[in-house]
Amino acid sequence: MADRDAHPASSPTLEEVAAHAGVSRATVSRVVNDSPKVSPAAKLAVDRSIDMLGYVPNRAARSLVTKRTDSIALVISEPEARLFADPALAGFVRGIAEVLANTDYMFLLLTAQPDSARIARYMRNGHVDGVILMSLHGDDPLVTMLERQQMPAVLGGRPMGRKHTIPYVDADNVGGARAAVEYLRAKGRTNIVSITGPREMSAGMDRLTGFRRGLSKDDARDWRNRIAVGAFTEESGEQAMAELLERTPDLDAVFAANDLMAAGALRVLKAAGRRVPDDVAVVGFDDSVTARHTDPQLTSVRQPLEDLGRHLAKLLLMQLQSSDVVPAPVVLPTELVVRQSA
Amino acid sequence: MADRDAHPASSPTLEEVAAHAGVSRATVSRVVNDSPKVSPAAKLAVDRSIDMLGYVPNRAARSLVTKRTDSIALVISEPEARLFADPALAGFVRGIAEVLANTDYMFLLLTAQPDSARIARYMRNGHVDGVILMSLHGDDPLVTMLERQQMPAVLGGRPMGRKHTIPYVDADNVGGARAAVEYLRAKGRTNIVSITGPREMSAGMDRLTGFRRGLSKDDARDWRNRIAVGAFTEESGEQAMAELLERTPDLDAVFAANDLMAAGALRVLKAAGRRVPDDVAVVGFDDSVTARHTDPQLTSVRQPLEDLGRHLAKLLLMQLQSSDVVPAPVVLPTELVVRQSA
DNA sequence: TTGAAAGCGATACCAA
DNA sequence: TTGGTATCGCTTTCAA
Helix, strand or coil, X not given: CCCCCCCCCCCCCHHHHHHXXXXXXXXXXXXXXXXXXXXXXXXXHHHHHHHHHCCCCCHHHHHHHHCCCCEEXXXXXXXXXXXXXXXXXXXXXXXXXXXXXXXXXXXXXXXXXXXXXXXXXXXXXXXXXXXXXXXXXXXXXXXXXXXXXXXXEXXXXXXXXXXXXXXXEEECHHHHHHHHHHHHHHCCCCCEEEEECCCCCHHHHHXXXXXXXXXXXXXXXXXXXXXXXXXXXXXXXXXXXXXXXHHXXXXXXXXXXXXXHHHHXXXXXHHCCCCCCCCCEEXXXXXXXXXXXXXXXXXXXXXXXXHHHHHHHHHXXXXXXXXXXXXXXXXXXXXXXXCCCC | CCCCCCCCCCCCCHHHHHHHHCCCHHHHHHHHCCCCCCXXXXXXXXXXXXXXXXXXXXXXXXXXXXXXXXXXEEEXXXXXXXXXXXXXXXXXXXXXXXXXXXXXXXXXXXXXXXXXXXXXXXXXXXXXXXXXXXXXXXXXXXXXXXXXXXXXXXXXXXXXXXXXXXCEEEECHHHHHHHHHHHHHHCCCCCEEEEXXXXXXXXXHHHHHHHHHHCCHHHHXXXXXXXEECCCCHHHHXXXXXXHHHHCCCCCEEEECCHHHHHHHHHHHHHCCCCCCCCCEEEEEECCHHHHHCCCCCEXXXXXXXXXXXXXXXXXXXXXXXXXXXXXXXXXXXXXECCCCC
């Protein structure tokens, strides 16, 4: 087809390696997949031919017969526009990538928001060996689908809704939030409010639960009046803070369900003339880079992002190695990192 | 193999669809790839069978014969640990993902740092149809390899070293940096220094060039004494700032080659008792979220991240559509966003 | 331990 | 417009 120079770089095939090494295709295949049943002599010859010719197996051909694809998908259930808007997500990805880099699995990045049907179709047909699902909102149909397909999968964050068999990896959101509130109380704060995450995300709900548990008995009864619902974005944090200031002007501490919202809250507090932490103490959640950029620097509940990512990947690899293993969920502890804001 | 329930979800094949619809495999294939040469009647029958059976073409089989994979790779030339450490990268990815979401291409994420040989091998064997290479350091061998392979590719950022035929997409780094410095001079700053990016990255070098061009004739001659080299990280920004303060105690303005380093610089300035912007004006580059978090908020040169990402993807798609097109590089303008720090 | 040969699921050419 | 069939590159029995 090409007229100038023909196939400038087309990879050699198994067949050509076999010819070069003077053995059959089957033998080359065995060497490539290091089967034990190959004589040292044959292996040597084949190995030499392989790197003389620069042979690399064709994935499609292999996949066609083995039914494996050697790739796993990271499905992020957000519209592209919001992709990586939250620095926490980046931490997860880093951990996952780190583990996967030491395997032969390829890492597909899919965003599922506008068109989760497309993703579903893609996965249904066995284009990937396993799936990591993150940023779940509500009771995602994708989860049910994966379950029915018996597709090896893990979830980043506890899923909402009914019990699933798919394992998940999550931080101890309840415990972390509770610790934050208890810290605030220990520091003498008595009028503590919270900017929560969205209702349809478990991280939001769990941190709210922790908030409630951390409050005094009386305050806990009154929790509905002590919160404003945010959406894990900076803008929503600003709005929620404004709302809280209006409703509860004498508040002296706020627990925000993530750092982004805390950053928004700081700005609103400053604009309202409240000093942080003197007048109002602020605690965030995630301990992402954001926490170190704000002024004052943010006291925040640290979740081990990279580590969560690593566990996510490992749990999936376990399932991939032996299909009947159903790993238990993993919940990692959090830790309050005290800085200037509280 | 499975003992309980056999193949619970194995996709039907072309063959089965053909049988179901009462036509040949060839006809089904034509319908699937919507070839014009199919009678309406046949098409109707096939379409019905397809969704009754829930048929989805097997990618591996198709790829084996077409030599296409319908996937493109984003190769980020950083170790996993640094992945997305820079929020600017996230912006690029967002733009790319947005464009790709409307195509049938799948999006592979590869990190190339520790083992670029592995990546090279992978790509060489035609596992992807095209490549987007980002975060290039120095004269990356990967670029040369892609060029030799005649692999459709685009570069995020102008490559260092000799001329390449692979098109790139970049912001106007020189112009942006220059505008920043001219702004500082217009504001009456007379002792302007810069924290530069690493020497082996074009973004670093180009912004340095812009810095020099923005200086007065005299200062420009003396530029070597007015800079400290950073590495685009926050820590390196701190170090560089400390160094500059020591070397040039009477500086009254600093241009940092990215926001992360500017954030580090702010911290050091504050610690040294310099007021920003009163004593020292600070300008960053990127206008990433970081710029809005710092205190005071950062004046920064905005580069249109998502837009750059979109161009990157589009340039690649152009090449994929007709292989002999070699698009010209795209350089997008920057814009100085004035906030509090200068 | 080795090789021959039968697929895997699609595409595309050639006849009909 | 259709169908038959060779083919893509590899894995995997089955015999030898």
